[in-house]
Amino acid sequence: MRGVFVTGTDTGVGKTLVSAWLAHNWQAEYWKPIQTGAGEDSDADTIARLAPQVPIHPCAVTLQAPLSPHEAAKRERTRIDLSALTPPATQAPLVVEGAGGVMVPINEVALMIDLMARLRLPVVVVARSGLGTINHTLMTLEMLRRRQVPLLGVVMNGQKNPGNRQAIEHFGGVPVLAEIQPLLAVNQSVVAGLPPPAFSCPP
Numbered sequence: 241m242r243g244v245f246v247t248g249t250d251t252g253v254g255k256t257l258v259s260a261w262l263a264h265n266w267q268a269e270y271w272k273p274i275q276t277g278a279g280e281d282s283d284a285d286t287i288a289r290l291a292p293q294v295p296i297h298p299c300a301v302t303l304q305a306p307l308s309p310h311e312a313a314k315r316e317r318t319r320i321d322l323s324a325l326t327p328p329a330t331q332a333p334l335v336v337e338g339a340g341g342v343m344v345p346i347n348e349v350a351l352m353i354d355l356m357a358r359l360r361l362p363v364v365v366v367a368r369s370g371l372g373t374i375n376h377t378l379m380t381l382e383m384l385r386r387r388q389v390p391l392l393g394v395v396m397n398g399q400k401n402p403g404n405r406q407a408i409e410h411f412g413g414v415p416v417l418a419e420i421q422p423l424l425a426v427n428q429s430v431v432a433g434l435p436p437p438a439f440s441c442p443p
Contacts, residue, residue: 241443242328243334244269244270244392247352249376251340254397254420255366259337260290260431261420262364266441268333271297273325273355274346276339277306283337285354292436297328309352310345322350328360333441334360343381353387362392362442367408369398369419374407381412392415392442 244262248255263270270291272283284296301320303312313320338344340343342353356363363384367377377394384391393415394408405416415432415437 241330241334241357241361241440243361245338245356245359245363246275246366247338247356247363247380248341248366249368249373249380249426253319253366253368254383254395255280255289255337256286257397257426257431258364258395258401258422259283259335260287260294262437262441263287263335264291264296264431265436266333266335268335268441269295269297269330270335270337271327271328272299272337273327274301274303274309274320274339275299275302276309276312278302278323279304290426290428292428295330295332297330300325300359307343309339309422310347311345312432319348320346320350322346322354322358325355326360334361340381353383353389356384360390362390364392364417365394365414366395367394369396369401369404373401373404374411377408378412395420398422 246255246259270287273284275282305312305315338352365380367373392412395417396419400419
């Protein structure tokens, strides 16, 4: 399987925007294994708006409450089975978007990082550019390394901060692959107008 797993240092850091940007430029397909908060607006719906040409595969698990997967599943009296999260077959690259960060619980024993380790796709970490990002990003990178999950690098989202970028690259030992500046709007034309990634989809 060719592609990347997009995770974040937190929820709301821009994983879906980065997923749309990568899928659009790489002519890739998109898959969100676990969707919570489906009662509001799903990430697949957002991808469809931002990059309508990108093929979207159905989520393996869809839960209504905007909570961590394990808690949302508990509210619906169900349990997420990690072994059932099987990626779709595709000839094109696949952009997989996680839920929350690497330590988000999937069930009573498994975390999001367990799914990432199982899929073995190179990981793109999406991080905020501002205050607090060094700590959150370095902890995320450390956990991925402990589990020997392949790392592609970091995408920073927000106003450029050269000091934070330098610290993440120096202490994290990974490249900052891109910096996405604050956007006045997030829509199809804006995503299409972003500079293409200066890195290729891993083979």
